[in-house]
Amino acid sequence: MAAKILDGKKIADDIKKSLKDEISALKNRGCIPGLTVVMIGANPASQIYVNMKNKAASELGINSATVNLPEDTSQSKLLGLIAALNEDRGIHGILVQLPLPPQIDEQVIITAIDPAKDVDGFHPVNRGKLVIGEETFVPCTPLGIQKLLIHSQIETSGKHVVIVGRSRIVGLPLATMLVQKNQGANSTVTVCHTGTSNLLHFTKQADILIAAMGKAEIITGDMIKDGVVVIDVGVNRIEDRSSDKGYRIVGDVEFDSVRKKASAITPVPGGVGPMTITMLIYNTVTSAKHFMRASSSTG
Amino acid sequence: MAAKILDGKKIADDIKKSLKDEISALKNRGCIPGLTVVMIGANPASQIYVNMKNKAASELGINSATVNLPEDTSQSKLLGLIAALNEDRGIHGILVQLPLPPQIDEQVIITAIDPAKDVDGFHPVNRGKLVIGEETFVPCTPLGIQKLLIHSQIETSGKHVVIVGRSRIVGLPLATMLVQKNQGANSTVTVCHTGTSNLLHFTKQADILIAAMGKAEIITGDMIKDGVVVIDVGVNRIEDRSSDKGYRIVGDVEFDSVRKKASAITPVPGGVGPMTITMLIYNTVTSAKHFMRASSSTG
Numbered sequence: 053m054a055a056k057i058l059d060g061k062k063i064a065d066d067i068k069k070s071l072k073d074e075i076s077a078l079k080n081r082g083c084i085p086g087l088t089v090v091m092i093g094a095n096p097a098s099q100i101y102v103n104m105k106n107k108a109a110s111e112l113g114i115n116s117a118t119v120n121l122p123e124d125t126s127q128s129k130l131l132g133l134i135a136a137l138n139e140d141r142g143i144h145g146i147l148v149q150l151p152l153p154p155q156i157d158e159q160v161i162i163t164a165i166d167p168a169k170d171v172d173g174f175h176p177v178n179r180g181k182l183v184i185g186e187e188t189f190v191p192c193t194p195l196g197i198q199k200l201l202i203h204s205q206i207e208t209s210g211k212h213v214v215i216v217g218r219s220r221i222v223g224l225p226l227a228t229m230l231v232q233k234n235q236g237a238n239s240t241v242t243v244c245h246t247g248t249s250n251l252l253h254f255t256k257q258a259d260i261l262i263a264a265m266g267k268a269e270i271i272t273g274d275m276i277k278d279g280v281v282v283i284d285v286g287v288n289r290i291e292d293r294s295s296d297k298g299y300r301i302v303g304d305v306e307f308d309s310v311r312k313k314a315s316a317i318t319p320v321p322g323g324v325g326p327m328t329i330t331m332l333i334y335n336t337v338t339s340a341k342h343f344m345r346a347s348s349s350t351g
Numbered sequence: 352m353a354a355k356i357l358d359g360k361k362i363a364d365d366i367k368k369s370l371k372d373e374i375s376a377l378k379n380r381g382c383i384p385g386l387t388v389v390m391i392g393a394n395p396a397s398q399i400y401v402n403m404k405n406k407a408a409s410e411l412g413i414n415s416a417t418v419n420l421p422e423d424t425s426q427s428k429l430l431g432l433i434a435a436l437n438e439d440r441g442i443h444g445i446l447v448q449l450p451l452p453p454q455i456d457e458q459v460i461i462t463a464i465d466p467a468k469d470v471d472g473f474h475p476v477n478r479g480k481l482v483i484g485e486e487t488f489v490p491c492t493p494l495g496i497q498k499l500l501i502h503s504q505i506e507t508s509g510k511h512v513v514i515v516g517r518s519r520i521v522g523l524p525l526a527t528m529l530v531q532k533n534q535g536a537n538s539t540v541t542v543c544h545t546g547t548s549n550l551l552h553f554t555k556q557a558d559i560l561i562a563a564m565g566k567a568e569i570i571t572g573d574m575i576k577d578g579v580v581v582i583d584v585g586v587n588r589i590e591d592r593s594s595d596k597g598y599r600i601v602g603d604v605e606f607d608s609v610r611k612k613a614s615a616i617t618p619v620p621g622g623v624g625p626m627t628i629t630m631l632i633y634n635t636v637t638s639a640k641h642f643m644r645a646s647s648s649t650g
Contacts, residue, residue: 159483159485176476176478176483176485177479178475178479179475179478179479179482180474180475180476180477180482181475181479183478183479183481183482183524184458184478184519185519186458186475210546210548211548218530218531218532220482220484224527224530225482227526227542228482228523228527231517231526231542232517233517233544233545233546238544238546239546240543240544240546240547240553241542242541243530243540244539245530245532247509247532247537247538247539248509248539249509249510
């Protein structure tokens with residue numbers, strides 16, 4: 053029996069519907085959620101992401117702007133822009149598209165963003181709050197994965213989640229989230245990575261396997277047990293001469309061999325990706341609600 | 352063959368020797384590291400810890416003071432004290448002994464401490480930096496465990512570390528540290544907790560087992576594989592009529608059955624405890640060095 057396909061696009065659409073209602077309610081109270089994406093240079097992959105983010109934002113009727121700065125932008129110029137965005141009362145979410153060119157220190161920039169507008173959840177304060185279990189902006193990909201599991205009614209409590217990949221953007225925050233005593237969490241979590249001696253030993257044990265190493269089709273059918281739930285975070289371009297573009301996009305999971313044994317699997321594209329984009333809007337709406345609440349309680 | 356005893360007291364003493372040299376060097380440059388411990392009420396367990404902290408501080412010749420405030424101290428009074436300590440140029444480390452009485456919000460207090468003086472490493476900014484892998488104050492118990500492993504020449508890279516316990520003070524930060532690509536780390540890490548369905552399945556796999564659940568003698572010899580390294584973080588009081596005090600202190604590990612199979616084990620007391628206390632001094636000295644460097648570069 054082939055695995056159930058976890059349709060991230062469909063789930064993201066459902067979440068967007070309820071976000072639309074929340075955005076209408078905010079507008080009725082005079083607040084239009086505002087998101088600004090800052091992009092330095094013209095990385096084509098970043099351009100694709102930024103376009104998708106803007107498309108989702110405008111679909112849902114929130115204010116969304118992209119500031120494009122040249123590749124040779126100085127750090128102080130970018131800091132000046134962020135200071136202005138921090139002050140701007142019409143902006144509730146600020147996202148600086150990574151990676152940044154070498155003359156700019158990524159961490160300095162992330163730390164300069166007002167934590168209350170840090171919809172990427174990368175500011176140290178927000179990362180720290182995540183560890184403590186306080187309400188905060190959760191990075192979009194891990195949040196999208198958790199919501200996808202919850203909406204697909206996949207039990208996480210007491211399950212063994214094996215995360216392959218220790219990135220600061222996906223693997224580490226996701227591990228922190230899934231281990232806590234919350235809904236869509238309370239899992240026993242193992243984090244594997246390039247330093248893991250015997251990857252197979254761990255992937256074979258997973259009840260839920262999260263593939264987030266950014267390497268094409270590394271997880272194969274012989275590495276998993278029957279009935280596992282597989283979440284594929286990878287987005288890799290591989291050569292494909294049969295395609296007009298000369299390439300196609302695949303995940304970190306070899307879909308055909310894995311789906312034969314898994315009970316459920318996210319496709320690439322159409323799995324984690326749409327959830328990530330939607331969580332950016334979700335975080336921006338959450339931020340707008342916080343600002344509304346703060347202004348109505350002080351004024 | 353019985354396990355090697357990992358003598359935390361001996362290793363802590365070695366670290367203290369090198370700290371002494373660093374403290375002398377700082378004094379020669381006109382800086383005496385200063386630590387202030389704030390204690391609310393008279394919790395007897397806290398009193399014991401605070402006394403041990405002060406003893407270690409004075410042994411090493413750093414300035415150490417304890418501010419004792421009554422059990423009914425208000426949150427705003429405590430915040431006022433912290434603001435004063437933050438400003439005090441003679442103080443490099445501030446530690447508020449937890450737990451706090453119910454009228455005081457722990458998280459508000461921790462967040463009020465200047466992150467540059469947060470030698471407990473509990474401020475959200477410092478927790479966030481730990482996740483990102485930036486230099487920061489690392490909470491004393493996980494730092495002590497990592498140093499104990501390094502000083503005992505126990506290889507962590509590529510090993511499977513199983514942590515039992517997901518506390519914010521030990522389990523979660525330790526998992527974050529050990530999974531990173533650093534010295535004394537690069538391990539495959541599994542975090543187990545009260546929500547874990549089959550604890551035995553995981554403890555049996557551990558190359559290094561960290562017992563940090565705070566329950567007396569839960570880890571027994573039949574739960575581990577031969578040759579495992581066992582780090583016991585527990586400090587539990589159990590009834591013992593043969594003792595004058597009527598109780599004795601045991602760890603989370605049943606020492607006698609585990610030491611028969613383990614290759615190395617920390618005793619309780621005399622294992623992790625002395626390392627924790629020493630790391631507090633270590634963090635305070637590190638802080639003093641930062642402040643020295645900052646003042647010499649600005650003035």
